[in-house]
Amino acid sequence: MNFIDLLKRIPEICKTPETLPLEGKKLILDFVTWLGSLVGIAVPPWVLTLVNILVVIVAIIAVFLIMFALMSVWERKILARAQNRYGPNRVGPWGLFQPVADGIKMLTKEDIVPRNADKVVHFIAPIVMLVPALILPVLLPYGRGMVAIDLSVGILFFFAVGAGSEVAIFLAGWSSRNKYSILGAMRAIAQMISYELPLVMSAVIVALVAGTLSPTGIVEAQGGYQFGFFPNWFVFTPWGFVACVLFYFSALAESNRSPFDLPEGESELVAGHLTEYSGFKYALFFMAEYVGMFAINGLLVTLFLGGYQAPLPFLTFIPSWCWFFIKLAFLAFSLVWVRATMPRFRIDQMMQFAWKFMLPMSFAALFSAAAWHYAGRGLLGWGISAVLVAIPYFALGYFCFTRHHSADNRRYLFSE
Amino acid sequence: MTEADGAGAQTLDVSLGPQHPSTHGVFRMNVRMDGETVVKLQPVFGYLHRNHEKLAEGKSWLGSMPFTDRLDYICPITNNWGYALAVEKLAGIEVPDRAEYIRVIVGEMTRIQNHTAFLGFILGDMGAWGSALMYAFREREKILDLFEGLTGARMMANYMRFGGVRCDLPAGWLEKARAYIETYPAFLDEMEKFLTGNEILLSRLQGVGVMSAERAINGGLSGPVLRASGVDYDIRKVDGYGVYPRLKFRVPRGTVGDCFDRFMLRILEIRESIQILQQAFAQIPQGPILNPAVKTRGFKPPVGEAYGRIEGPKGELGFHLVSDGGEKPYRYHIRPPSLINLTLLEEMCVGTKIADVMVILGSIDIVLGEVDR
Amino acid sequence: MQYLPVLLQVIVAIGFAAAALIFSVLLGKSGRRNPTKDSPYECGMLPIGGPQPRFAVKFYIVAMLFILFDLEVVFMYPWAVAFRDFSLKFGGSTILWSMISFIGIVTVGYAYAIKKGVLNWGRQDVEKSN
Numbered sequence: 001m002n003f004i005d006l007l008k009r010i011p012e013i014c015k016t017p018e019t020l021p022l023e024g025k026k027l028i029l030d031f032v033t034w035l036g037s038l039v040g041i042a043v044p045p046w047v048l049t050l051v052n053i054l055v056v057i058v059a060i061i062a063v064f065l066i067m068f069a070l071m072s073v074w075e076r077k078i079l080a081r082a083q084n085r086y087g088p089n090r091v092g093p094w095g096l097f098q099p100v101a102d103g104i105k106m107l108t109k110e111d112i113v114p115r116n117a118d119k120v121v122h123f124i125a126p127i128v129m130l131v132p133a134l135i136l137p138v139l140l141p142y143g144r145g146m147v148a149i150d151l152s153v154g155i156l157f158f159f160a161v162g163a164g165s166e167v168a169i170f171l172a173g174w175s176s177r178n179k180y181s182i183l184g185a186m187r188a189i190a191q192m193i194s195y196e197l198p199l200v201m202s203a204v205i206v207a208l209v210a211g212t213l214s215p216t217g218i219v220e221a222q223g224g225y226q227f228g229f230f231p232n233w234f235v236f237t238p239w240g241f242v243a244c245v246l247f248y249f250s251a252l253a254e255s256n257r258s259p260f261d262l263p264e265g266e267s268e269l270v271a272g273h274l275t276e277y278s279g280f281k282y283a284l285f286f287m288a289e290y291v292g293m294f295a296i297n298g299l300l301v302t303l304f305l306g307g308y309q310a311p312l313p314f315l316t317f318i319p320s321w322c323w324f325f326i327k328l329a330f331l332a333f334s335l336v337w338v339r340a341t342m343p344r345f346r347i348d349q350m351m352q353f354a355w356k357f358m359l360p361m362s363f364a365a366l367f368s369a370a371a372w373h374y375a376g377r378g379l380l381g382w383g384i385s386a387v388l389v390a391i392p393y394f395a396l397g398y399f400c401f402t403r404h405h406s407a408d409n410r411r412y413l414f415s416e
Numbered sequence: 417m418t419e420a421d422g423a424g425a426q427t428l429d430v431s432l433g434p435q436h437p438s439t440h441g442v443f444r445m446n447v448r449m450d451g452e453t454v455v456k457l458q459p460v461f462g463y464l465h466r467n468h469e470k471l472a473e474g475k476s477w478l479g480s481m482p483f484t485d486r487l488d489y490i491c492p493i494t495n496n497w498g499y500a501l502a503v504e505k506l507a508g509i510e511v512p513d514r515a516e517y518i519r520v521i522v523g524e525m526t527r528i529q530n531h532t533a534f535l536g537f538i539l540g541d542m543g544a545w546g547s548a549l550m551y552a553f554r555e556r557e558k559i560l561d562l563f564e565g566l567t568g569a570r571m572m573a574n575y576m577r578f579g580g581v582r583c584d585l586p587a588g589w590l591e592k593a594r595a596y597i598e599t600y601p602a603f604l605d606e607m608e609k610f611l612t613g614n615e616i617l618l619s620r621l622q623g624v625g626v627m628s629a630e631r632a633i634n635g636g637l638s639g640p641v642l643r644a645s646g647v648d649y650d651i652r653k654v655d656g657y658g659v660y661p662r663l664k665f666r667v668p669r670g671t672v673g674d675c676f677d678r679f680m681l682r683i684l685e686i687r688e689s690i691q692i693l694q695q696a697f698a699q700i701p702q703g704p705i706l707n708p709a710v711k712t713r714g715f716k717p718p719v720g721e722a723y724g725r726i727e728g729p730k731g732e733l734g735f736h737l738v739s740d741g742g743e744k745p746y747r748y749h750i751r752p753p754s755l756i757n758l759t760l761l762e763e764m765c766v767g768t769k770i771a772d773v774m775v776i777l778g779s780i781d782i783v784l785g786e787v788d789r
Numbered sequence: 790m791q792y793l794p795v796l797l798q799v800i801v802a803i804g805f806a807a808a809a810l811i812f813s814v815l816l817g818k819s820g821r822r823n824p825t826k827d828s829p830y831e832c833g834m835l836p837i838g839g840p841q842p843r844f845a846v847k848f849y850i851v852a853m854l855f856i857l858f859d860l861e862v863v864f865m866y867p868w869a870v871a872f873r874d875f876s877l878k879f880g881g882s883t884i885l886w887s888m889i890s891f892i893g894i895v896t897v898g899y900a901y902a903i904k905k906g907v908l909n910w911g912r913q914d915v916e917k918s919n
Contacts (some may be wrong), residue, residue: 053794057801083550110818115827127806134802135795149794156866178829179430183770186848187452193855200862204869211873213866258545259616267438267541268771275830280813284806343616344543346771347452351851356903359858363892366865370885373876410676412684414666415648431834444834451848 006031018319021059021146028055056148057138064137068290069099075336082340102283109279114177117276121175125168126277126284132164133288136295141216143308143321154215155203158299159196162254165292166192169263169273172285176276184272187347188263191253194354195260199250201362202243205369206234206303215299219307229313233306238386239368242393244304246358246365251300253354255293257335259342262350297331298324357396364392427455434463438541438774441784445761445773452769457762461755464788472748477503477715478578480748485572487752488786490533491526493563494728496576501657502724502735503578507717510707515580516659517700521593522566522575523658523726524689524696528600529559530729531640531682531689534781535607538679541778542620548611555603562593578715579707594697597690608683621676625764625776628673635760639731639753640681641780645673651727663695675779682781716743730754730781750789754782850907861895 006027013023032051036043073088073095080087088095113122139154139161141147151157166189173185207213210221222233234240253260264272274285301307305327308320318326345353368388375381433444442463448456468487472480484499485492497519504511511519536552560570566589567573567582575582611617627637632645642649650667652660668684670677719741725734731753738747757780765773820826868888875884 050797053797054801057794057798061801061805079545083547084554085550107813107816108818109813110820111813112826114829115824116829123810126810127803130806131799131802134805135798138794138798149791149798151791176829179428179831181829183428183430183449183452190848190851193852193859197855197858197862200859201865204862204865207866208869208872211870213870258543261543262771265543265771267543267774270437270830279817280809284809339545340547342544343539343614343620344771345616346620346769348769349619355854359899363896366892367885367889370872370888373873374882374885410680411671412677412680413646413648413669413671415653415669416664416666431831434834 003034006034017322018144020319021143021321025052025055053148060137060148061134064134064291064294065287067294068287069103071290071294071332072102072286073098074332075339078333078336079340082337106280106283111279111281112276114276116177118175118177121171122276123281125172125175126281126288128171129165129168129288130284130291132161132168133292133295135161136292137298139215140295140298140302140324141219141307142324143319146308146321147216150214150216153213155207155213155218155299155303158215158295159200159203162292162296163196165288168288172277173273176273178276180269180271180275181273184263184265184269184275187265187269188256188273190347191256191260191262191350191354194351195250195253195358198246198354198358198362199254201359201366202247202250203299203303205239205243205362205366208366209234209240209369209373215302215307219302219309222306223309225313231306231309231311233304233309233311235304235306237369237372237382238389239365239372240304242361242365242368242389244300246362247300247304249358251293251296252335252338253350254296255289257293258339259344260350261344262347265344267344293335294328294332297335298328300331301327360396361389361392364389432773433460438778440537440777440782443777443782443784443787445777447770447773449770452771454765454768454770454773457765457773459758459761461758461784461787464784466785466789468789469748469750473745476743477717477745478712480745481576482572482574485574486785487750487789488728488730488733488754488783489571490783491530491729492571492573493522493526493567493575494726494733496573497523498724498726498728498733499735500576500578501726502722502737503717505724506720506722506737506739507578507710509579509710511579511658512704512707513659513701514584514703515705515707517696518581518585518705519576520658520660520663520696521693521700522563522573522581524692525559525562525593525597527689527729528686528693529556530781531686532556532559534682535611535679537781538675538775538778539611539617541774542617548607551603551607555600558596562589562596565589565592577706577710577712579710580705584705590697590700593693597693597697600690601687604683604686612680618676620772620775621679621779622674623672624675624768624772625779626672626674627760627764631760631763632673635763636756637731637760638756639728640685641678641731641757643668644670644677644681646671651725651732655725657726659696660692662699663692665689665692675775678779678781714743716741721747725751728753730783730786731757752786752789754780754784754786758782758787854902854907857898858895861891864891 009023009027013020013027016023029048029052032048033043076098077087077095088098091097091101113119136158138148139151139158141150169188169192170185173181173183173188176182206218210218212218212221222231224232226232230236235244249260252258256263262272263269264274269275274282277285301324308324310316310318310320310323368385371388372381372385375384428449430447430449431444432447433439434442436444439445444460444463446456446458446460447454466486468483472483475483481496481499484495487495503509532552533556534552536549539548540546563573564570565586567575627641627645629645629647632642633647637645638649638651646669648667648669651657652665653667665688668681668688670681717739719739721736721738723734723736725732727733732751733753734751736747736749736751737745740746761777761780764776768776865888868884872884876882
């Protein structure tokens with residue numbers, strides 16, 4: 001084996017995009033072996049294992065950080081378009097280098113820590129926030145055979161790690177000794193733990209049907225096509241649709257996105273738990289929030305939208321890992337769209353929505369899924385489960401939200 | 417946050433403002449919160465005090481006309497009008513018909529642009545991140561362009577004179593204004609459809625900050641805030657100043673008196689303003705725009721006092737002027753609608769969530785330039 | 790051994806975050822500090838009250854409820870994973886009914902919490918406390 005052979009393999013790899021990432025990884029491992037042979041030693045297998053893991057981890061972190069950078073431009077662009085503006089267009093073509101400029105600005109800013117603040121906690125809070133966010137993406141399957149860590153309890157592990165960001169937000173709010181920070185942190189905790197329940201419950205429903213907690217297994221359970229063209233994704237079943245919508249809202253709330261951006265509610269709490277953060281610490285929070293948002297939406301893709309499966313049989317020529325990112329980009333777009341459209345909830349409405357509507361609905365979806373399973377997972381089950389989720393939906397809407405808001409119930413008098 | 421004042425250990429005192437994103441300027445509220453609920457609220461203002469009244473007493477009568485632009489800087493032309501009206505009352509000046517019609521046209525256009533901006537501001541207070549604001553400002557900008565064509569300034573118009581207006585309508589201005597006003601209802605319909613069809617907006621506005629008609633009258637409120645509480649009181653009808661008695665329009669009023677009624681009242685008032693504008697465009701006569709008897713230099717009204725008021729977009733804007741027969745006002749006092757409407761803020765806010773405070777403040781529609789003067 | 794990648798990931802993530810922070814300390818400006826600059830932000834006013842703001846007991850109640858319900862949900866995970874194989878192997882709906890009875894008990898607690906107004910964040914609670 002020599003270096004020329006390795007180079008020659010690159011065009012070969014590029015011919016089959018489906019396996020490109022996997023083959024690329026193999027190439028790097030071979031390159032390490034070649035380096036070893038260059039200095040005249042056989043590379044021990046544990047080094048290869050280590051390199052194998054590190055290559056994947058670094059690749060995933062790099063991909064997600066690049067996505068974060070692109071998203072920060074993309075989001076501002078979409079928001080601007082939704083608001084009749086241009087958005088960033090000064091730095092580089094179409095403003096694409098805006099994140100570079102932002103990064104340099106953040107890096108060179110002065111870091112101001114309030115006098116009363118708990119300085120150690122204030123310093124570690126952004127790190128505590130970023131670490132769980134960066135662990136989450138490695139658990140997701142990006143394509144056929146492309147999962148960095150294939151844990152059999154992947155979903156549970158995902159939620160367990162994801163809960164770490166709540167601690168970080170509270171650390172940030174508490175250590176700042178600022179009233180807006182502490183209020184924002186309280187709101188964040190109340191909101192995130194309230195929406196954690198429907199989030200976790202809707203994942204239970206999928207685990208129940210798929211019979212596994214491994215993300216890969218769940219994606220495989222959604223493979224194949226009904227009637228030859230209709231994808232077997234869980235979102236296309238009544239219980240799956242309900243669970244998917246619940247998961248989507250919970251994911252919005254978990255990542256503190258509008259209309260659930262109460263913790264940073266700008267018009268009330270200035271910047272919530274981020275009020276006393278400046279410079280790169282602030283940037284780390286921002287980064288963690290976006291990476292966490294991508295990860296949780298990646299989980300949504302995995303659980304309900306068929307992961308890396310193509311939506312129609314004849315579209316399978318597009319590589320599976322592309323499909324994952326296409327779906328993720330679609331979800332990311334929808335998040336920005338919602339942000340450009342919706343006003344913010346009030347805290348009591350937000351809590352009521354979580355506890356009095358989403359939690360009972362998630363239980364209903366659970367039983368609906370069980371009924372679907374018992375009815376033979378066919379059209380009959382489809383009908384029964386549709387009825388089983390429709391009844392609680394209307395009942396909850398009728399009994400829990402009696403004060404129905406409408407613009408039509410208002411009367412306006414006119415005097416000549 | 418001391419236990420000594422009997423508030424209990426759970427409450428938290430926060431000062432919202434003066435440097436706060438959504439207090440519409442440098443307004444400050446000392447809020448005592450129990451969790452997220454407001455139990456006490458104390459408005460503090462004066463951060464934008466510019467000594468307007470005393471300054472005017474040191475200037476000639478006409479010299480403080482440009483200052484009135486800076487009162488409620490969202491709608492300067494109606495401020496001009498209020499001041500001009502008070503001086504005309506004091507000196508007994510007649511205003512030519514054409515000037516009165518021009519005043520009605522620019523005044524109602526000011527009302528439209530103020531209420532349009534309001535629709536955007538209140539969405540911003542609810543956290544809608546500028547989408548509605550941008551579209552509202554796009555429309556407002558078109559009206560400001562018309563103002564620029566007429567007065568030379570987008571906002572600081574300095575347009576009224578005692579006994580008329582500063583300059584006649586430029587050639588083609590009326591047609592442009594008419595053409596624009598024709599297109600406006602389409603925008604308003606779209607805006608109303610999108611805003612009042614939004615469940616979050618409805619749940620944030622309905623039942624929040626309810627103000628009874630009795631309290632509203634006792635508090636001296638005026639303008640859309642008063643009419644939202646169901647009181648039929650519009651100075652355009654009550655005083656019938658200008659040529660308003662010749663124009664047909666209705667005065668809308670609400671039935672509940674919450675933030676949603678205040679929000680809807682603005683939309684309904686815009687519709688009525690459009691009616692007024694269309695009539696005024698059709699009726700405007702030819703003629704002089706300024707009473708030639710009024711001296712520009714060395715203007716001296718007779719000894720006496722007068723209170724002139726108009727229905728500004730935000731409420732009753734009154735000027736109380738006392739003349740000692742000199743070149744300067746002896747006493748110059750303003751009744752700003754924003755300030756008086758703010759007095760009941762605490763009553764509306766106590767018991768609501770901290771997020772509601774911003775919405776209630778937004779629904780009153782204040783401009784700090786006018787509150788602090 | 791299965792979790793070795795996770796450990797490596799944690800190390801890489803901490804390394805990245807710490808390196809970025811240290812880098813920013815090296816590159817960042819260090820202006821002169823003064824008491825006003827170092828005071829916590831309170832809209833330009835001097836902070837009222839003590840250095841550590843307190844917060845309402847309401848939030849503790851939500852946290853406690855969360856812990857209760859989250860534990861229930863954690864109990865559901867093994868059940869959900871076993872559900873499919875169990876029902877296919879043994880048939881019958883025993884496994885479903887067992888979970889329905891469990892959720893029934895949880896629902897009683899949930900109804901009690903709602904009845905007590907724990908989840909009520911509306912305006913009524915203020916009037917009481919006033």
